[in-house]
Amino acid sequence: MSAAPLSVHVYVAPMRPFVGASGEAGDQPIWSPMSSTLIAGERDAILVDTLVAHEQVDRLADWVRRFDKRVVAVYVTHGHSDHWIGLAQLQKHFPGVKGIATPDVVARATFEATDHGLSNYWQASFPGEIPTEPVLPEAMTGDTFELEGHVLRAVSVGQGDTEHSTVLHVPSADLVEGGDVVYNGVHMMTGEVVYNGVHMMTGETDAASRQAWIESLDRVAALNPKIVVAGHKSVGAPDLPESIVASRQYLRDFSRIVNDGGGVEDVVAEMLKLHGDRDNPRTLWYSARLAVSKRD
Ligand SMILES: [Zn+2]
Numbered sequence: 089m090s091a092a093p094l095s096v097h098v099y100v101a102p103m104r105p106f107v108g109a110s111g112e113a114g115d116q117p118i119w120s121p122m123s124s125t126l127i128a129g130e131r132d133a134i135l136v137d138t139l140v141a142h143e144q145v146d147r148l149a150d151w152v153r154r155f156d157k158r159v160v161a162v163y164v165t166h167g168h169s170d171h172w173i174g175l176a177q178l179q180k181h182f183p184g185v186k187g188i189a190t191p192d193v194v195a196r197a198t199f200e201a202t203d204h205g206l207s208n209y210w211q212a213s214f215p216g217e218i219p220t221e222p223v224l225p226e227a228m229t230g231d232t233f234e235l236e237g238h239v240l241r242a243v244s245v246g247q248g249d250t251e252h253s254t255v256l257h258v259p260s261a262d263l264v265e266g267g268d269v270v271y272n273g274v275h276m277m278t279g280e281v282v283y284n285g286v287h288m289m290t291g292e293t294d295a296a297s298r299q300a301w302i303e304s305l306d307r308v309a310a311l312n313p314k315i316v317v318a319g320h321k322s323v324g325a326p327d328l329p330e331s332i333v334a335s336r337q338y339l340r341d342f343s344r345i346v347n348d349g350g351g352v353e354d355v356v357a358e359m360l361k362l363h364g365d366r367d368n369p370r371t372l373w374y375s376a377r378l379a380v381s382k383r384d
Contacts, residue, residue: 091129091236091237091238091260092129092130092236093260093261094127094128094129094235094236094238094258094260094261094263095127095128096125096126096127096128096258096261096263096315096317097125097126097128097155098123098124098125098126098317098321098327099123099124099125099126099148099151099152100121100122100123100321100322100323100324101121101122101123101124101139101144101147101148102121102323103118103119103120103121103367103368104118104119104141104144105117105118105119106118106119106213106214107212107213107214107215108213112373112377113352113353113373114356114369114370114372114373114374115370115373115374116370117213117370118368118370119140119170119368120274120275120277120320120367120368120371121274121320121321121322121323121367121368122137122139122140122144122170122171122319122320122321123137123317123318123319123320123321124136124137124138124139124148125137125265125317126152126155126157126159127235127240127258127261127263127265128155128157129157129235129236129238130236131157131158131236132157132158132159132160132235132236133152133155133157133158133159133160133235134159134160134161134162134163134235134240135148135152135159135161135162135163135178136162136163136164136165136256136265136317137162137163137164137165137171137172137265137267137319138162138164138171138172138173138174138175138177138178138187139170139174140169140170140171140173140174140214140217140218141174141214141217141218142174142177142217142218143217144174145174145177145178145181146177146181148174148178149177149178149181149182152181152182153181159182159185160185160235161185161186161187161188161233162175162178162185162186162187162188162225163187163188163189163240163242163256163265164187164188164189164193164197164225165189165193165253165254165255165256165265165266165267165268165269165319166193166196166248166249166250166252166253166254166267166268166319167189167192167193167194167195167196167197167199167200167250167252168196168200168249168250168268169197169200169201169210169218169222171267171268171319172187172189172197172222172224172225173210173218173219173222174218175187175222175223175224175225176219176221176222176223177219179223186225186226187223187224187225187226188225188226188227188228188233189225189226189227189228189242189254190227190228190231190242190244190252190254191227191228192244192251192252193225193252193254194224194225194226194227195252196250196251196252197224197225198224201222201224228242231243231244238258238260238261239258239259239260240256240257240258241256241257241258241259242254242256243255243256243257243307243308243311245269245304245307245308246300246303246304247297247300247301247303247304248267248268248269248301248304249268249269249276249277249278249301250268251297253267253268253269253304254267255267255269255270255308255311257311257313261315262312262313262314262315263313263314263315263316263317264308264311264313264315264316264317265317265319266308266316266317266318266319266331266332267319268319268320269301269304269305269308269319269335270305270308270316270317270318270319270331270332270335271318271319271320271321271331271335271338272316272318272320272321272322272325272327272331272334272335273321273322273325273331273365273366273367274318274320274321274322274366274367274368274371275363275366275367275368275369275370275371275372275375276335276338276339276342276371276375277320277371277374277375278298278301278339278342278375278378278379279374279375279377279378279379294379294382295343295346295347298339298342298343299343301339302336302339302340305332305335305336305339306336308332309329309332309333313329314328314329315327315328316328316329316331316332318331318335322366322367338363338366341359341362341363342355342359342375342379345358345359346376346379346380346383347383349383351380352373352376352377352380355376355379355380356369356372356373356376359372359376360372
């Protein structure tokens with residue numbers, strides 16, 4: 089007997105403020121909209137990524153309950169804390185539910201939780217809104233797991249907005265959960281966090297890593313999905329493969345415009361001419377500032 093089809097439901101937490109630097113142009117501290125996806129069988133379901141602040145996770149849990157499924161695991165696409173730090177709060181709603189991720193993603197999440205400067209960055213950005221004792225995802229032993237007979241596969245594509253990024257491929261649903269490899273209607277984060285003037289993260293994005301990111305998007309496209317859910321997507325944006333094409337174009341445009349040699353404001357202005365309908369230009373200002381400073 090073949091398995092009943094899976095259903096795919098996408099929740100999007102809208103943009104919201106966080107506590108961050110402001111003062112320079114474009115610095116209004118707004119966190120980009122984020123998605124969490126419920127992939128559901130007849131009885132069981134898995135969630136993909138957790139959102140960040142308690143209030144976001146609580147709303148997500150309320151939404152999940154409506155589907156009346158048993159959440160058996162939370163797949164974490166990459167190590168940036170905004171995609172897994174909600175695990176502790178999710179466990180309050182769904183006791184015992186575990187996060188799972190590739191070993192590289194777990195290593196990165198562990199670094200984010202234990203590096204003093206970086207964990208301080210997250211605590212300072214969302215004071216009182218994220219756990220002080222995070223629950224980390226656990227490492228998968230292989231790259232696949234099952235949901236009611238369907239195979240779900242972690243595909244390590246490498247560079248996204250951070251190194252060691254994965255997407256989750258569900259062939260029977262023609263689905264790719266794109267994590268932060270694919271963006272949809274949101275400015276793409278091409279400069280990893282700088283804390284106290286120090287690059288706290290590995291895999292900081294430059295022209296070479298933007299090219300690697302484009303190649304990651306090629307790998308996602310080669311999976312031939314019909315449904316593509318971006319980790320950061322604007323509310324109501326359709327979950328279509330066009331977001332892969334648009335993400336590649338955004339990165340190409342960004343590299344070309346940075347390479348043209350203008351200052352930060354020029355880069356932002358040129359990008360906004362082409363991609364002005366995307367959410368959260370703060371990310372563009374941030375990325376442009378870093379890219380221009382590295383070029384000079
Ligand atoms: Zn993210």
